[in-house]
Amino acid sequence: MALYEVHARKWENGWELRIADVGVTWSPTLGDACSRAREFISTQLAREERTVHVDLQPHVSEDLDQLAVEARRALHIADEAARTASAKIKEIAYGLSEAGLSPSDIAQYLGVPQQRLEELVRD
Incomplete structure (x- = not known):
């Protein structure tokens, strides 16, 4: 090749x-x-x-090419942060569930809508 x-x-x-x-x-x-x-x-x-x-x-152009590099770098950092946050949410949601909290209580405890919590845990 x-x-x-x-x-x-x-x-x-x-x-x-x-x-x-x-x-x-x-x-x-x-x-x-x-x-x-x-x-x-x-x-x-x-x-x-x-x-x-x-x-x-x-x-x-030089300016736009540089902005594109910076934007791709920022997106990569944001993706990494989202993966880290998702892993932490899964971990804490599991722990809170084991402690007896309901899904709605877990969502309230974490300050996220229940539907979003379900998406994060599912991913």
Whole structure:
């Protein structure tokens, strides 16, 4: 398997896809860019498409690219915090249930709506 770095740059008709040592192609949407790049690479280099992997690196502008990096980092941190909170809620909900509290009392004790508590415990 071969990995190719694909630099995608927004332009008026979609996305220009630059692939080092292979060439340039385009995609109408960023969502189609990976499959378009794989298809282009396999055609240009006579490789089976399933053996081609791409590392898509989209670029719009320096400012927006930096904001996107920061947003992805913040989302990752938020996802981690949500997983940690969910694990703690499950643990405390189990302990409170074992202590004889009803589901509605557990929700009240934790300060969350009962439906949300049920979602957290179920996940």
